[in-house]
Amino acid sequence: MNGPVPGGPSNGPATDTSNGPAAARAAAPGLRLGAPGVYRDTRRPAPAPRPVRLDVAGFVGVAPRGPVDRPVAVERWTDYRRVFGGFEGPGLLPHAVRAFFAQGGSRAHVLRVSPLPRAPDPAALAAVARYTVRLAGPEPGAGAGAVELGLRAADEGSWGGRLAVRWEFDAAGQFTARADGTRLPLPDALALPTGTLLRVRGPGLPPAGELLHVRTVEDTPPRGRSALLDRPPGAVPPDAGLTVDVVTATVTVTDADPGLARAERLTGLGLAAAHPRFVRRVLAEESRLIAPDGPWPERLAPPDASLPAVDAAPAGPGADRWACVTADSLFGDTPPELLPVGGDQGVDEDAPAFVGMDRLALEPEVALLSVPDLYWDYRVPPATTDPPEPPRPGADGRCPPPPVPLVYPAPPERAVLLDGRDPEALAEILRRQRRLVDLAERQRRFVALLDVPPGLPLQLTARWRSGFDSSFAAAHHPWLGVVDPADPQQRAVLVPPSAFAAGITADREHRLGIPWGPANALAAGAVTAADLPVPAERDELHLLGVDVFAAEPDGFRLASARTLSRDPDYAQLSVRRLMTMLRLTLERQARGLAFEPDSPQLRTELTGTVTRLLRDLFRAGAFGGATEAQAFFVRCDEELNPAWSQGLGRLVAEIGVAPARPLEYLVLRIAQDADGDVRVAG
Numbered sequence: 129m130n131g132p133v134p135g136g137p138s139n140g141p142a143t144d145t146s147n148g149p150a151a152a153r154a155a156a157p158g159l160r161l162g163a164p165g166v167y168r169d170t171r172r173p174a175p176a177p178r179p180v181r182l183d184v185a186g187f188v189g190v191a192p193r194g195p196v197d198r199p200v201a202v203e204r205w206t207d208y209r210r211v212f213g214g215f216e217g218p219g220l221l222p223h224a225v226r227a228f229f230a231q232g233g234s235r236a237h238v239l240r241v242s243p244l245p246r247a248p249d250p251a252a253l254a255a256v257a258r259y260t261v262r263l264a265g266p267e268p269g270a271g272a273g274a275v276e277l278g279l280r281a282a283d284e285g286s287w288g289g290r291l292a293v294r295w296e297f298d299a300a301g302q303f304t305a306r307a308d309g310t311r312l313p314l315p316d317a318l319a320l321p322t323g324t325l326l327r328v329r330g331p332g333l334p335p336a337g338e339l340l341h342v343r344t345v346e347d348t349p350p351r352g353r354s355a356l357l358d359r360p361p362g363a364v365p366p367d368a369g370l371t372v373d374v375v376t377a378t379v380t381v382t383d384a385d386p387g388l389a390r391a392e393r394l395t396g397l398g399l400a401a402a403h404p405r406f407v408r409r410v411l412a413e414e415s416r417l418i419a420p421d422g423p424w425p426e427r428l429a430p431p432d433a434s435l436p437a438v439d440a441a442p443a444g445p446g447a448d449r450w451a452c453v454t455a456d457s458l459f460g461d462t463p464p465e466l467l468p469v470g471g472d473q474g475v476d477e478d479a480p481a482f483v484g485m486d487r488l489a490l491e492p493e494v495a496l497l498s499v500p501d502l503y504w505d506y507r508v509p510p511a512t513t514d515p516p517e518p519p520r521p522g523a524d525g526r527c528p529p530p531p532v533p534l535v536y537p538a539p540p541e542r543a544v545l546l547d548g549r550d551p552e553a554l555a556e557i558l559r560r561q562r563r564l565v566d567l568a569e570r571q572r573r574f575v576a577l578l579d580v581p582p583g584l585p586l587q588l589t590a591r592w593r594s595g596f597d598s599s600f601a602a603a604h605h606p607w608l609g610v611v612d613p614a615d616p617q618q619r620a621v622l623v624p625p626s627a628f629a630a631g632i633t634a635d636r637e638h639r640l641g642i643p644w645g646p647a648n649a650l651a652a653g654a655v656t657a658a659d660l661p662v663p664a665e666r667d668e669l670h671l672l673g674v675d676v677f678a679a680e681p682d683g684f685r686l687a688s689a690r691t692l693s694r695d696p697d698y699a700q701l702s703v704r705r706l707m708t709m710l711r712l713t714l715e716r717q718a719r720g721l722a723f724e725p726d727s728p729q730l731r732t733e734l735t736g737t738v739t740r741l742l743r744d745l746f747r748a749g750a751f752g753g754a755t756e757a758q759a760f761f762v763r764c765d766e767e768l769n770p771a772w773s774q775g776l777g778r779l780v781a782e783i784g785v786a787p788a789r790p791l792e793y794l795v796l797r798i799a800q801d802a803d804g805d806v807r808v809a810g
Contacts, residue, residue, distance in 0.1 A: 284449070299327055312357055321398070325376075495573065606658050
């Protein structure tokens with residue numbers, strides 16, 4: 129039974145009327161039925177809500193390269209390396225992102241920070257590597273001479289000084305024509321955009337030819353299509369036949385990064401601003417390695433008509449400004465309450481500039497936020513001097529000249545962590561972490577993942593914990609050590625545990641769903657830990673709401689998944705994330721109801737949509753209770769929507785759920801009979 133009845137409606141799902149017209153009217157009220165057959169139900173299908181994804185993590189930190197204050201979505205470790213480099217910098221950001229993907233995370237937004245102020249501050253501009261390339265002027269062959277074009281690395285850092293930029297010029301699409309002043313007839317099959325550079329060869333011209341730009345292309349019957357040149361060819365005899373080549377540029381940028389070689393090859397580039405692929409515009413929009421710098425003329429050309437290749441010359445090496453990174457680099461000076469709340473529409477490119485985690489917090493996808501370099505504290509050790517030994521008198525009783533003191537230069541600059549055992553450093557750590565938690569409370573969309581300061585004894589840890597009360601924050605302990613496989617010495621680097629927790633949380637959501645908390649999972653790649661708590665300390669930390677990675681024979685296992693809220697209803701991270709998902713999903717679903725007629729049908733539709741969503745979650749184990757009535761309820765009736773409320777254009781629905789809580793304790797009773805049998809009861 130497929131296909132509509134002749135004369136019936138022609139769209140919508142099929143309605144079976146084989147049981148008679150009465151059954152069909154009951155199944156599809158409002159349909160006008162005639163002869164028995166199959167009719168199309170044109171009613172709008174009820175919307176099917178899809179839960180909002182909460183497994184996407186956000187990372188903010190220090191990297192050796194990559195765009196600054198512009199989040200980049202990465203879906204694997206190799207994506208991160210291609211954009212932000214490897215482990216060559218002192219920041220913990222690469223180690224954290226690598227740990228996230230090692231646990232099973234599948235998508236993250238990464239934001240690189242740099243010292244304030246940003247460009248166009250001279251200090252920021254000086255940290256960007258620069259290059260120059262010499263080409264011919266706007267009117268090659270007319271004595272305009274050479275021009276020097278500026279290029280710069282895509283972002284700051286010493287990495288930009290290792291680029292090799294080569295310009296090559298190709299001649300193709302050759303045809304013959306006879307020029308009439310500035311008019312050059314074109315073959316019918318040749319598509320020639322405005323701004324194209326041509327090489328013209330023929331009698332009266334230099335052996336290599338002459339370079340001319342196409343000012344415009346016109347189609348004038350009966351002459352046909354013609355190119356109007358910016359100037360007539362040189363001393364060309366009348367009616368002389370010319371050989372014409374279409375000249376395009378190719379820019380190749382090679383990055384000699386030792387960790388991961390990169391190269392770009394941009395082809396088919398035009399050499400005039402009117403060309404649809406003007407080289408300056410393409411470099412600015414498509415290249416990830418280099419960008420134009422400073423003013424460029426409207427028209428360019430190769431150095432001469434023989435089309436030699438040109439290599440860019442270094443003009444500035446670029447610099448890594450590790451020592452200038454401060455807490456202000458991680459977040460701006462805008463109070464959290466003045467920041468906009470991120471939504472599904474993303475961030476307006478013309479919005480005020482936000483830096484660090486303030487900027488990343490506006491990304492609508494981010495649901496887990498970690499700042500691996502939140503403890504950043506950069507130190508430059510001073511040079512040391514060995515005092516010389518006092519001179520001793522010789523045999524003649526006279527002292528020799530005093531020796532020159534031995535001065536040892538400072539070792540390479542290094543990054544260290546704020547030491548939480550120092551009261552001033554602990555106060556600074558709390559200030560930074562509270563700023564992150566305030567941001568999470570403001571956005572109410574993501575969970576701020578905090579790290580207990582390393583080295584704190586249990587008493588100071590309890591004092592640190594007392595500074596937080598938020599279900600949008602979770603704390604993890606201890607810091608875990610990982611090994612860079614590229615390090616020949618196989619040295620372990622301590623990584624904030626929040627990075628492992630973010631990956632475990634994302635992996636659990638993928639495999640089991642949000643109702644399943646991220647606890648009871650091993651930290652993949654962790655080989656050691658700092659300040660590992662003993663079992664008695666783990667008990668105390670658990671009661672404080674700190675999520676601990678416990679050492680077990682098979683590795684380090686996350687033993688709990690709690691928030692830093694003192695409200696027992698939101699003590700479990702899975703409950704907080706479930707309620708956040710419901711709120712975001714229902715908000716997104718309700719947007720489609722704006723400007724709908726306020727009617728009983730709309731309220732029924734909304735009730736059914738929400739009920740289907742909650743029913744699916746109930747079947748997945750998200751709610752407690754033996755039945756749906758015990759697990760959730762949805763109300764959207766006349767009592768909640770009286771006539772006066774409807775007159776204001778409002779629709780009110782009341783939704784209640786009973787989230788399921790993770791099982792944290794198993795109590796076993798072990799008994800031994802007189803005959804030696806052992807029984808275990810739980």
